[in-house]
Structures are given as C-alpha cells and as structure tokens.
Amino acid sequence: MDLTWSPEEEAFRQEAREWLAANVPANPLPSGDTREGFAAHLEWERALFEARWSVVSWPEAYGGRDASLWQWLVFEDEYHRAGAPARVTQNGIFLLAPTVFAFGTQEQQRRILPRMAAAQDLWAQGWSEPGAGSDLAGIRSRAVRDEGAGGWRLTGQKTWTTRGAFCTHLFGLFRTDPEAERHRGLTYFLVPLDAPGVTVRGFERLDGDEGFAEVFLDDVLVSDGDVLGGVGEGWRVAMATTGSERGLTLRSPGRFLHTADRLLDLARAKGPGARRDRDRVVQSWIEAQAYELFTLEQVTSIVEGRQVGAESSLNKLFWSQLDIALHETAAELLGPEAEVDGSWSRGFLFSLAGPIYAGTNEIQRNIVAERLLGLPRR
Amino acid sequence: MRFAVAEHDAALAEAAGEVLTKQAGAEQIRAGWPGGRTEGVDAVWRTLAGVGVTGALVPENADGVGLGLDENALAPLMEAFGRSGLPVPAAETVAVGAPLLAAAGAPQLPSVLRGSALLTVSLAPDAPVPFAARADLIAVPRGDELRLYSRDEVETEPVDSVDGSRRLARVHAPAGGGLLLAEGPAELAVAYRRGVLATAALLVGLGERMLELTVAHVRERHQFGVPVGSFQAVKHALADVELAVRFARPAVLAAGWAQAAGDPETAVRTSMAKVLASEAARKAARTAIQCHGAMGYTTEYDLHLYAKRAWALAGDWGGPAEHREFIARRLGLGLAGASGIVSEGTGT
Numbered sequence: 001m002d003l004t005w006s007p008e009e010e011a012f013r014q015e016a017r018e019w020l021a022a023n024v025p026a027n028p029l030p031s032g033d034t035r036e037g038f039a040a041h042l043e044w045e046r047a048l049f050e051a052r053w054s055v056v057s058w059p060e061a062y063g064g065r066d067a068s069l070w071q072w073l074v075f076e077d078e079y080h081r082a083g084a085p086a087r088v089t090q091n092g093i094f095l096l097a098p099t100v101f102a103f104g105t106q107e108q109q110r111r112i113l114p115r116m117a118a119a120q121d122l123w124a125q126g127w128s129e130p131g132a133g134s135d136l137a138g139i140r141s142r143a144v145r146d147e148g149a150g151g152w153r154l155t156g157q158k159t160w161t162t163r164g165a166f167c168t169h170l171f172g173l174f175r176t177d178p179e180a181e182r183h184r185g186l187t188y189f190l191v192p193l194d195a196p197g198v199t200v201r202g203f204e205r206l207d208g209d210e211g212f213a214e215v216f217l218d219d220v221l222v223s224d225g226d227v228l229g230g231v232g233e234g235w236r237v238a239m240a241t242t243g244s245e246r247g248l249t250l251r252s253p254g255r256f257l258h259t260a261d262r263l264l265d266l267a268r269a270k271g272p273g274a275r276r277d278r279d280r281v282v283q284s285w286i287e288a289q290a291y292e293l294f295t296l297e298q299v300t301s302i303v304e305g306r307q308v309g310a311e312s313s314l315n316k317l318f319w320s321q322l323d324i325a326l327h328e329t330a331a332e333l334l335g336p337e338a339e340v341d342g343s344w345s346r347g348f349l350f351s352l353a354g355p356i357y358a359g360t361n362e363i364q365r366n367i368v369a370e371r372l373l374g375l376p377r378r
Numbered sequence: 379m380r381f382a383v384a385e386h387d388a389a390l391a392e393a394a395g396e397v398l399t400k401q402a403g404a405e406q407i408r409a410g411w412p413g414g415r416t417e418g419v420d421a422v423w424r425t426l427a428g429v430g431v432t433g434a435l436v437p438e439n440a441d442g443v444g445l446g447l448d449e450n451a452l453a454p455l456m457e458a459f460g461r462s463g464l465p466v467p468a469a470e471t472v473a474v475g476a477p478l479l480a481a482a483g484a485p486q487l488p489s490v491l492r493g494s495a496l497l498t499v500s501l502a503p504d505a506p507v508p509f510a511a512r513a514d515l516i517a518v519p520r521g522d523e524l525r526l527y528s529r530d531e532v533e534t535e536p537v538d539s540v541d542g543s544r545r546l547a548r549v550h551a552p553a554g555g556g557l558l559l560a561e562g563p564a565e566l567a568v569a570y571r572r573g574v575l576a577t578a579a580l581l582v583g584l585g586e587r588m589l590e591l592t593v594a595h596v597r598e599r600h601q602f603g604v605p606v607g608s609f610q611a612v613k614h615a616l617a618d619v620e621l622a623v624r625f626a627r628p629a630v631l632a633a634g635w636a637q638a639a640g641d642p643e644t645a646v647r648t649s650m651a652k653v654l655a656s657e658a659a660r661k662a663a664r665t666a667i668q669c670h671g672a673m674g675y676t677t678e679y680d681l682h683l684y685a686k687r688a689w690a691l692a693g694d695w696g697g698p699a700e701h702r703e704f705i706a707r708r709l710g711l712g713l714a715g716a717s718g719i720v721s722e723g724t725g726t
Contacts, residue, residue: 001380001381001382001383001384001450001631001632001634001635001638002379002635003379003381003635003636003639003641004379004639005379006379009379264709264710264711267711268710272711273711275703278702278706278711279699279702279703279706281706282702282703282705282709282711283653283702285705285709286650286653286654286702286705287625289650290625290626290628290629290650290654291625293381293628293631293632294624294625294628296381296628297381297382299381300379300381300382301382304382314620314624314625317617317621318625362610362614364617365613365614365617365618366610366614366617368617368620369607369613369614369616369620372620373589373613373616373617373620374593374597375593375597375605375607375608375612375613375616376597376604376607376608377608378604378608
C-alpha cells in the first residue's frame with residue numbers, strides 16, 4: 001500500500017491547478033443544458049482544448065497529453081476543486097471515445113477524435129427509445145441496407161437524449177437484423193444530426209432545462225464508414241464500454257469530494273446544529289472519501305492489468321446514492337432556503353437523475369447480484 | 379500510488395486463513411460460549427501463534443517473529459479472523475496488547491506470543507472487557523495509564539452478553555499495581571487506533587462471511603418453485619450488502635496504511651473505517667437473517683453466531699455515532715464539551 005502521489009503526479013497536479021486558477025470563469029456559467037448556456041460552455045471547452053486539458057488521457061496526436069489513469073484522476077480532482085464548469089462534451093469524450101479507441105478503424109479515429117477533442121463536433125448519446133430505456137436490447141429503431149446508395153437508411157426514434165438539441169452528431173444502436181435474437185442483429189451507428197430526414201425536438205427535464213431531446217429519424221442515409229465495430233456487433237461493442245458510463249470515467253471522485261467540501265462549508269456556516277444533522281453531514285462526507293478510496297483500489301487494479309467488469313455497477317450504485325445524500329443533507333441544513341433556485345437546489349434535481357441514467361439502479365443491483373454474487377437469473 | 383495489499387502483508391493473513399479455514403468452524407465458535415469446552419479454541423490459537431500471528435506487530439528484538447510487519451498487515455490478517463469467527467481476543471492481543479507488552483519489556487510477553495497465556499485489553503474505562511472472563515492477563519485503563527494485571531490481581535465479574543463467546547466481564551483493578559504498558563494521550567492514541575482498525579477489519583471479514591452464507595442459502599432454498607435467490611427483492615437486498623462491504627474494505631486498508639505511514643489524517647481515516655465497517659456488518663447481519671427467513675431466527679443454524687459477533691464489534695472500540703462525532707469535531711462541526719474514549723484516545 002502506498003497512498004502518496006509521485007513527484008511526477010504532484011507536478012502534473014500543480015500545472016493543472018495553476019492553469020485552472022488562472023482560467024476558470026470567475027462567475028459560474030449558465031446551465032449547459034440551455035441553448036445560451038451551451039454556447040457559453042463551448043467557449044470554455046475550446047479554451048480547455050487550446051491548453052490541451054480537454055482530453056488529458058488521450059494520445060498527443062489527438063489533442064491529449066498521454067496522461068496516465070492516475071494523472072487523469074489528479075486532473076479531475078483539481079478540476080472539480082477549482083469549481084470549473086461541467087463538461088457539456090462529456091457524452092462524446094467519456095462514452096463514445098473509449099468505444100472509438102477500442103473498435104474504430106484508423107480512418108474513424110482520425111476523423112472523429114480530434115474534432116471531438118476540439119469541441120467542433122458535439123456528440124449526443126442515442127440509446128434510449130420511448131419503448132426501451134434500461135431494456136436497451138428492446139430498441140426498435142432500424143437500419144436497412146441500401147445497396148444503390150451504398151449505405152444504410154435509418155428510421156426510428158431516440159429519446160431522453162441529453163443535450164441532443166444542441167449537439168451536431170448522434171451515436172446509437174439500430175436494429176439491422178429484425179430476425180435475429182434481441183441482443184444480436186444490432187449495429188452501432190454514427191449519425192450527423194444535420195443529415196436529411198433528421199428532426200430534433202428539445203423538451204424540458206425535471207429541473208426545467210431544455211436538456212433533453214427527441215430525435216426522429218426518417219430514412220436517414222449514412223455511409224458504411226459510419227458503422228462502428230461491425231454490422232451486427234452493436235450489442236457487444238456497446239457493452240464493452242458501458243463500464244465507462246457507470247464506473248469511474250464518467251464519475252470520478254473529484255466532483256463528490258468537492259460537493260462534500262461545500263457541504264462542510266455550509267454546515268460550518270450554519271453553526272453546530274442538531275446532532276442528527278451533523279451526523280448526516282459527516283456520513284455523507286465519509287462516503288465521498290470512501291468513493292475515492294474504492295476508486296483508487298480500482299485504478300490500481302486496472303493499471304496492474306486486471307479487468308474491472310461488473311464492479312462498475314458498484315460505482316454507479318454508490319455515487320448515485322451519494323449524490324442524492326449530499327444534496328438532501330444540504331437541503332436539511334438550508335431549511336426554507338432549500339427551495340430557492342441555486343446551486344444546491346439545481347444539484348439536488350440533477351442528482352435525482354443519477355439512479356435512472358446509465359442503466360437504472362434496479363438493473364445495476366441485478367448485475368451485482370447475478371455477476372458478482374452469482375445469484376440465479378430467474 | 380498503489381492501492382493494493384502488498385505480498386508480504388498478505389502472506390501472514392493467508393497462512394492464518396488456511397489454519398482458520400481448516401480448524402475453526404462454527405463448532406469452535408459455539409465452544410467459546412459459556413459451558414463450552416475451549417481447549418479446541420485454545421489449540422487453534424496456539425497453532426496461529428506458531429505461525430507468527432500473535433507477534434505480527436512485535437519487533438524481532440522483543441521476541442517477535444520479526445516479520446517486519448506493520449499496520450498494513452493488520453487489516454488482511456484481521457479480516458481472516460473476522461471471516462472465521464474464532465472466539466479469541468485477536469484485535470486485543472495482536473493489534474494492541476502484544477506490541478505494548480514488547481515495548482514495556484513485559485516478562486509475560488513470551489507466553490502471550492506462544493499463545494499459552496490469553497491476553498485481553500480494553501481502553502474503555504468502566505466498560506465490560508471482552509474475554510476477561512477467561513483471560514490470563516488483562517490490561518485496563520487506570521486514569522491516564524494502561525496497566526497490565528494477571529487475573530488474580532483483579533476482581534472479575536462475568537457479564538452475560540449477546541455474543542456469549544465474547545466472555546465479557548467487568549474488571550475491578552486496584553489503582554496501583556500491575557505493569558505500566560502505556561501512559562499519556564499520545565501512547566494511548568496509538569494503541570486505541572490499532573484496536574479500532576483491527577475491529578473494523580474483523581467486521582469486514584464478518585460481513586463477507588455472512589454474505590457468503592446467505593448467497594449459498596438463497597441459491598439452494600426453493601420457494602414457489604424457484605430459488606429464493608432469483609427474486610429481485612432478495613437480489614437487491616444482497617446487492618446492497620455487497621455494496622456496503624466492498625466500500626468499507628478500502629477504507630479499512632487505507633486506515634492501516636495511514637497508521638503505518640504516520641499520515642496526518644490517521645485519526646480521521648481510522649474513525650471513517652470503523653463507521654463504514656460497523657454499518658456494513660450490521661447491514662449484512664440484518665439482511666442475512668431476513669434472507670434466511672425463520673431459519674435465520676434460530677440458534678440451531680450458524681448464522682446467529684456471526685451476526686451476534688457483528689453486533690458486538692459494531693459497538694466495541696467506539697460505535698459509528700461516536701466516531702462520526704469525533705470526525706465532526708475534526709472537521710470543525712463539533713460541539714464543545716463532548717467527551718469519550720474516541721476523543722481522549724485520538725486527541726493528538
């Protein structure tokens with residue numbers, strides 16, 4: 001065991017800290033889940049890219065710094081501590097990019113990744129459909145081969161697409177073989193949202209922001225080069241990277257450590273308070289530290305070459321519950337002030353999405369029970 | 379940064395785990411209860427002592443086995459004890475007592491290291507002392523000191539406890555006499571934190587064991603024509619136990635590292651570990667009993683032996699509320715005037 005950072009990691013931390021201190025906008029940006037806010041966030045994303053902080057773990061050739069997983073964690077920690085803006089590009093960077101690195105052709109990597117890093121192309125995730133949320137294999141949107149046009153014709157509807165109304169591209173699963181079993185016969189496609197036949201309609205989320213969109217596809221033509229990982233391989237390709245969404249790459253400990261520190265500040269400002277409130281504050285703070293420690297253990301495993309599989313479901317369960325606990329505790333301390341629109345109330349509303357997106361917590365518990373504990377499926 | 383148990387820290391735990399798996403089952407735990415014959419338990423303890431367990435934290439020049447181990451090795455070793463449920467003062471002897479006897483040059487040390495004299499320690503004034511009803515050597519606080527007595531130097535008053543194998547007794551020791559083992563807040567704090575760490579690790583091991591017993595049960599037990607473990611309500615309850623135990627374990631390992639490395643956050647890390655491990659083991663016990671149905675509510679089935687140990691240890695060496703209160707003060711949230719062993723023992 002050695003829980004100390006190396007001099008190289010400390011130097012990396014220092015460099016990140018100094019840049020963030022000099023560049024993080026003094027006033028919080030408007031929500032990135034509104035059209036104006038999204039535009040403001042793009043300026044920030046481009047500033048990050050210019051200084052090569054937008055994708056630190058990527059190869060230098062694609063705009064990254066070739067940072068190790070440890071350095072990435074350090075960067076995330078500093079990023080959240082600095083109160084830097086939420087990443088509106090995260091669905092591309094954290095969800096699509098690992099898949100492109102693992103399954104994309106060289107042509108696809110060169111075409112997609114640098115533009116993603118520079119926030120020129122903005123990617124939305126098109127997995128959920130009105131009839132298929134956590135039951136992802138139940139999707140009905142289809143792609144039909146058009147030999148004459150030399151591509152695929154996509155038809156169907158995607159929904160609950162985060163920031164879909166502001167993005168330029170969509171990645172998602174489409175059924176290419178209606179005869180095959182549910183999990184087979186799916187293909188992973190990359191779709192430009194300005195293609196003829198695409199209609200995007202934004203709608204409000206629980207927090208009032210227009211951060212969701214429905215995407216209607218009506219005979220949208222895409223090329224063979226827009227298939228990621230092979231025809232009929234969609235499920236395998238998607239599953240190989242869902243761990244990123246549930247696990248540590250989407251939700252690094254930094255954001256929860258930072259929220260826990262803000263909760264402490266709030267509790268200190270409010271004075272000693274009832275023991276029960278103090279107890280809740282401390283418990284939430286402890287759990288944020290526990291999430292970091294669990295992550296450090298996991299990263300060690302990954303760095304030493306072991307596979308982290310269904311464990312990412314443990315991450316997802318833990319951070320989503322922790323996020324709600326942190327915000328509910330803050331609401332308790334704020335009393336009547338809790339209903340005032342602000343970072344705590346907005347954070348609370350957003351935390352409610354945690355147990356739903358990236359596969360509901362019910363699904364995650366089934367995965368833990370079946371794959372980690374070995375309980376029977378049916 | 380490397381968050382993994384090093385090979386040399388795992389080796390002793392593995393050796394002890396092998397002995398415990400082969401020789402210490404539920405029968406041994408039952409033997410620890412009043413009226414049971416503890417010869418078998420004592421024999422396992424001596425075997426473990428022979429492997430070097432009792433002297434794990436004792437330096438070679440003080441008759442230890444000289445494995446060069448520190449608190450990093452304590453967590454995995456105690457997890458193995460927790461899993462087995464062997465009714466012995468493992469935390470009290472290995473983590474707290476033996477290193478203090480070594481530092482004090484106590485003549486009783488060799489017999490403790492051989493496992494022929496049973497040693498117990500408590501740092502909580504006036505609380506019932508685990509294993510004091512059958513220990514040969516008993517260390518208890520007198521004022522600002524920790525003193526070691528032989529059993530005929532003190533008056534012991536056995537107390538019935540939820541976990542009968544803990545063999546609790548109230549100990550009335552003379553103000554003078556005994557051998558001085560530690561004095562002052564700094565020395566007591568080191569001893570106290572080791573006790574807390576070891577107990578937290580025992581709780582993680584217990585939690586894992588109860589989860590395993592329950593998973594095995596719900597896979598086999600059929601109701602309504604299918605295994606009980608295929609019901610989503612059961613799966614979700616056990617997934618939550620897995621979650622609690624898996625997140626407590628790294629916190630315990632980190633506390634061990636902090637103690638060994640002299641990390642400035644040692645006290646807080648140690649209290650965190652105890653909070654998480656206590657809550658995880660309580661959840662494991664509660665859920666395990668629920669998932670076993672009425673079987674889980676009998677003393678004929680083994681589960682209760684582990685559950686009762688978990689309840690006892692969750693409160694021993696400071697319960698979650700006490701440790702949270704300590705952390706609250708450390709984080710600048712506390713009330714003035716709060717007291718207790720946590721604040722005294724970790725005040726430096």
